[in-house]
Amino acid sequence: xxxxxxxxxxEEVLAELARIVGERHVLTDPEKLEAYSHDEVADRECAAxxxxxxxxxxxxxVARIVRLAxxxxxxxxxxxxxxxxxxxxxPLFGGIVLSTERMNHILEIDEANMMAVVEPxxxxxxxxxxxxxxxxxxxxxxxxxxxxCIGGNVAENAGGGKAIKYGVTERYVLGLDVVxxxxxxxxxxxxxxxxxxxxxxxxxxxxxEGTLGIVTRIILRLLPLPTAQxxxxxxxxxxxxxxxxxxxxxxxxxxxxTAIELMDRLSVQASCRYLNEQLDYERAGAMLLIEVDGSDxxxxxxxxxxxxxICLDHRAQEVYVADNHTTxxxxxxxxxxxxxxxxxxxxxxxxxxxVVPTASIPDLMPELDRLSDRFGVQxxxxxHAGDGNLHVTVVKDPAEPMDAWRRKLPECLxxxxxxxxxxxxxxxxxxxIGSKRKAFMPLVAGEAELDLMRKIKRALDxxxxxxxxxxxxx
Amino acid sequence: xxxxxxxxxxEEVLAELARIVGERHVLTDPEKLEAYSHDEVADRECAAxxxxxxxxxxxxxVARIVRLAxxxxxxxxxxxxxxxxxxxxxPLFGGIVLSTERMNHILEIDEANMMAVVEPxxxxxxxxxxxxxxxxxxxxxxxxxxxxCIGGNVAENAGGGKAIKYGVTERYVLGLDVVxxxxxxxxxxxxxxxxxxxxxxxxxxxxxEGTLGIVTRIILRLLPLPTAQxxxxxxxxxxxxxxxxxxxxxxxxxxxxTAIELMDRLSVQASCRYLNEQLDYERAGAMLLIEVDGSDxxxxxxxxxxxxxICLDHRAQEVYVADNHTTxxxxxxxxxxxxxxxxxxxxxxxxxxxVVPTASIPDLMPELDRLSDRFGVQxxxxxHAGDGNLHVTVVKDPAEPMDAWRRKLPECLxxxxxxxxxxxxxxxxxxxIGSKRKAFMPLVAGEAELDLMRKIKRALDxxxxxxxxxxxxx
Numbered sequence: 021x022x023x024x025x026x027x028x029x030x031e032e033v034l035a036e037l038a039r040i041v042g043e044r045h046v047l048t049d050p051e052k053l054e055a056y057s058h059d060e061v062a063d064r065e066c067a068a069x070x071x072x073x074x075x076x077x078x079x080x081x082v083a084r085i086v087r088l089a090x091x092x093x094x095x096x097x098x099x100x101x102x103x104x105x106x107x108x109x110x111p112l113f114g115g116i117v118l119s120t121e122r123m124n125h126i127l128e129i130d131e132a133n134m135m136a137v138v139e140p141x142x143x144x145x146x147x148x149x150x151x152x153x154x155x156x157x158x159x160x161x162x163x164x165x166x167x168x169c170i171g172g173n174v175a176e177n178a179g180g181g182k183a184i185k186y187g188v189t190e191r192y193v194l195g196l197d198v199v200x201x202x203x204x205x206x207x208x209x210x211x212x213x214x215x216x217x218x219x220x221x222x223x224x225x226x227x228x229e230g231t232l233g234i235v236t237r238i239i240l241r242l243l244p245l246p247t248a249q250x251x252x253x254x255x256x257x258x259x260x261x262x263x264x265x266x267x268x269x270x271x272x273x274x275x276x277x278t279a280i281e282l283m284d285r286l287s288v289q290a291s292c293r294y295l296n297e298q299l300d301y302e303r304a305g306a307m308l309l310i311e312v313d314g315s316d317x318x319x320x321x322x323x324x325x326x327x328x329x330i331c332l333d334h335r336a337q338e339v340y341v342a343d344n345h346t347t348x349x350x351x352x353x354x355x356x357x358x359x360x361x362x363x364x365x366x367x368x369x370x371x372x373x374x375v376v377p378t379a380s381i382p383d384l385m386p387e388l389d390r391l392s393d394r395f396g397v398q399x400x401x402x403x404h405a406g407d408g409n410l411h412v413t414v415v416k417d418p419a420e421p422m423d424a425w426r427r428k429l430p431e432c433l434x435x436x437x438x439x440x441x442x443x444x445x446x447x448x449x450x451x452x453i454g455s456k457r458k459a460f461m462p463l464v465a466g467e468a469e470l471d472l473m474r475k476i477k478r479a480l481d482x483x484x485x486x487x488x489x490x491x492x493x494x
Numbered sequence: 495x496x497x498x499x500x501x502x503x504x505e506e507v508l509a510e511l512a513r514i515v516g517e518r519h520v521l522t523d524p525e526k527l528e529a530y531s532h533d534e535v536a537d538r539e540c541a542a543x544x545x546x547x548x549x550x551x552x553x554x555x556v557a558r559i560v561r562l563a564x565x566x567x568x569x570x571x572x573x574x575x576x577x578x579x580x581x582x583x584x585p586l587f588g589g590i591v592l593s594t595e596r597m598n599h600i601l602e603i604d605e606a607n608m609m610a611v612v613e614p615x616x617x618x619x620x621x622x623x624x625x626x627x628x629x630x631x632x633x634x635x636x637x638x639x640x641x642x643c644i645g646g647n648v649a650e651n652a653g654g655g656k657a658i659k660y661g662v663t664e665r666y667v668l669g670l671d672v673v674x675x676x677x678x679x680x681x682x683x684x685x686x687x688x689x690x691x692x693x694x695x696x697x698x699x700x701x702x703e704g705t706l707g708i709v710t711r712i713i714l715r716l717l718p719l720p721t722a723q724x725x726x727x728x729x730x731x732x733x734x735x736x737x738x739x740x741x742x743x744x745x746x747x748x749x750x751x752t753a754i755e756l757m758d759r760l761s762v763q764a765s766c767r768y769l770n771e772q773l774d775y776e777r778a779g780a781m782l783l784i785e786v787d788g789s790d791x792x793x794x795x796x797x798x799x800x801x802x803x804i805c806l807d808h809r810a811q812e813v814y815v816a817d818n819h820t821t822x823x824x825x826x827x828x829x830x831x832x833x834x835x836x837x838x839x840x841x842x843x844x845x846x847x848x849v850v851p852t853a854s855i856p857d858l859m860p861e862l863d864r865l866s867d868r869f870g871v872q873x874x875x876x877x878h879a880g881d882g883n884l885h886v887t888v889v890k891d892p893a894e895p896m897d898a899w900r901r902k903l904p905e906c907l908x909x910x911x912x913x914x915x916x917x918x919x920x921x922x923x924x925x926x927i928g929s930k931r932k933a934f935m936p937l938v939a940g941e942a943e944l945d946l947m948r949k950i951k952r953a954l955d956x957x958x959x960x961x962x963x964x965x966x967x968x
């Protein structure tokens with residue numbers, strides 16, 4: 021990390037921040053700051069302390085903070101729930117962490133247009149709880165939906181468990197109010213289902229990891245709530261058999277399932293133990309969790325029966341059907357808690373997010389075996405098999421010294437990413453680049469593409485104050 | 495139009511172009527050039543002659559042309575079928591028109607990943623014809639699909655008749671090879687359903703109207719071909735009754751129809767006469783064409799019956815059901831040919847593309863009546879009512895002198911756009927800004943937003959050679 025020409029947060033700056041947001045929303049106590057120094061990346065080398073945390077409540081306050089930072093050349097790192105997995109919300113160069121925790125209101129539920137207008141600090145799941153009674157739902161489904169914030173979902177273009185059918189966050193973002201790195205406020209998009217009025221700056225903002233603007237208001241499209249849902253749990257003898265059926269499911273059934281999630285034995289075991297949950301996983305080397313939803317129970321039944329048949333024709337050991345809310349939620353809970361469970365078991369690890377063409381998932385598996393052998397690490401694998409997005413996790417052997425782990429991890433990741441690339445894939449499907457994967461960008465993006473990104477960043481943030489040090493170095 | 499520091503296309507440049515693409519693909523004959531001087535915008539004041547047309551066949555040829563133009567500072571305007579409706583493919587500053595007509599190959603149909611890889615000059619409908627036998631389809635459905643090119647669809651982020659259910663072009667573009675304004679080739683995205691590897695430059699390119707790059711290869715996501723489709727034709731006494739039911743259909747049925755198209759009496763009449771087609775439109779002031787599709791005939795039947803009931807409960811005169819391919823196609827053909835029919839009847843007109851929140855369509859209608867009265871013009875209205883995107887067309891009275899028309903049109907459009915804006919809408923849902931709407935951008939985008947667009951354009955195209963004069967002035 022080279023020295024950057026940033027100014028420190030002086031007493032005078034603190035006083036100005038207090039004038040903007042009120043004194044009790046300017047945090048400088050090191051004990052309080054610590055919580056804002058990291059996200060959910062396990063490696064604490066990715067952490068960095070802010071000089072100050074501010075908690076604005078309005079777009080105007082955000083704009084005033086950014087203008088102050090722009091004038092003084094102080095880095096500003098926006099932060100939602102801090103549940104990110106790429107170091108995106110970490111203030112690498114100190115400065116100001118701008119927390120959206122007080123901007124947590126659902127401003128409007130517009131039934132007639134089937135849209136919700138929300139602030140960035142709203143917890144994603146709260147949106148669904150607020151609109152379900154109206155027969156509506158928000159289709160984003162990140163695994164952390166009970167804790168993550170919708171602003172972070174927008175910043176990372178979060179994916180999740182239901183993306184094969186419903187797409188990722190960007191599909192549902194119709195409007196954004198954004199504070200630019202110069203402190204101006206722009207209103208992008210609106211309550212319209214189509215809009216080609218100039219460059220799609222809205223979609224550029226989505227997934228820009230808080231480096232091009234700070235989102236202060238989000239218009240989300242909602243869909244009619246599916247009235248029929250079934251989850252299948254399908255055990256296989258081994259991972260290869262489980263992943264071999266995925267491309268078949270995607271193409272042979274004439275149906276796009278809502279979810280096809282892969283959990284290998286280690287993943288199921290870890291999550292079940294973490295949750296104190298019983299599931300008969302011992303015989304199964306891997307399981308698929310498959311969801312089908314729709315507006316009609318008969319059709320959903322027909323679809324899941326077809327899917328079940330395909331699985332049984334392709335070496336599934338069994339097909340368990342969960343057709344009530346409690347059982348469905350029980351299975352999804354096991355899936356959602358895998359990452360958390362692994363962190364408890366082995367805090368030293370690297371949670372990955374590679375994505376490959378769906379049809380290439382079977383070809384990925386021998387690569388993982390090869391890397392696991394070569395580097396002497398466990399590599400449990402789970403994730404969104406239906407869209408080729410797998411959370412391979414590289415886990416340190418407890419007996420191995422830390423310095424040996426630190427030496428070999430970058431090489432192991434390089435080989436993993438190269439394998440994904442060879443298969444037509446890339447290094448992140450939904451967690452983002454942040455600081456965690458920045459050094460690996462040249463493996464999957466040519467110099468001309470990296471240069472495009474740099475040009476965009478420089479054009480919009482000439483002083484490089486907004487979340488510096490992420491995605492690409494300038 | 496201010497004088498720009500562009501260089502002319504000299505004999506030396508022509509010789510260089512001939513070395514790149516071969517002499518017979520360098521057109522300079524004025525009679526041949528004329529065809530490349532306009533798109534489908536009726537107003538020939540939007541036309542401009544190129545100095546030369548080149549027809550490259552490969553990305554490398556495109557890159558060499560752009561590098562030459564970059565070095566010499568010659569404008570390059572990419573062009574597909576020329577079926578655009580905003581002047582996007584018109585070479586406002588002369589220079590080179592780069593036609594993709596020879597880059598018209600479907601390179602690959604990847605069944606296992608449900609994707610197609612195509613060149614930009616492929617006619618959109620040809621993609622569907624190529625993949626239908628495999629049980630797949632490309633969900634983009636612009637009304638000009640039998641003539642327009644997929645490259646133009648990408649450049650304009652084309653919408654179409656089925657966007658309420660399937661979304662617009664960008665949802666299906668997973669990968670793009672792009673020649674940048676500096677002549678470099680970048681490969682954006684790929685055969686992956688999710689990708690958050692840095693800024694979403696891919697989506698920025700989609701809809702950038704050929705001003706940020708020239709697309710040379712496109713990876714499209716395909717979907718399982720719906721096996722059941724029904725089109726309803728629903729006449730109403732007047733436009734207001736027809737549009738009043740649209741928000742109800744979108745929310746009350748629990749189903750997102752594939753299409754809800756509005757055709758007022760003038761539109762139906764014009765298209766029927768143009769096609770020599772019989773349809774009993776005399777009693778109806780407006781009609782809705784509603785499509786429902788799915789994987790099951792019973793469900794489609796249940797859905798369309800529900801929709802039919804809602805229509806009949808909301809003042810529909812009748813509900814006609816078209817459940818075989820011939821009849822469905824007959825109705826869609828009437829809808830698709832409205833724009834063409836109006837051009838034959840009244841070549842002097844302005845085909846508009848406003849979009850408003852779906853629930854605000856009923857509020858738009860009195861505004862149209864008011865403007866029609868005030869400016870003494872007919873304003874037939876048709877389009878994609880289901881997503882609030884209406885092709886209001888301002889038609890010159892044949893008796894009115896041209897200069898009076900030219901004087902009042904900008905004022906009439908300004909009022910129309912302001913009305914859309916007041917309702918939360920904007921000036922283009924799918925046709926783009928091009929040169930036709932550039933002057934009106936400040937009505938719907940603030941200075942900070944326009945400035946963002948300028949910054950992006952300048953960062954990527956420092957010499958402003960790629961399709962200059964479109965979207966925003968620099």
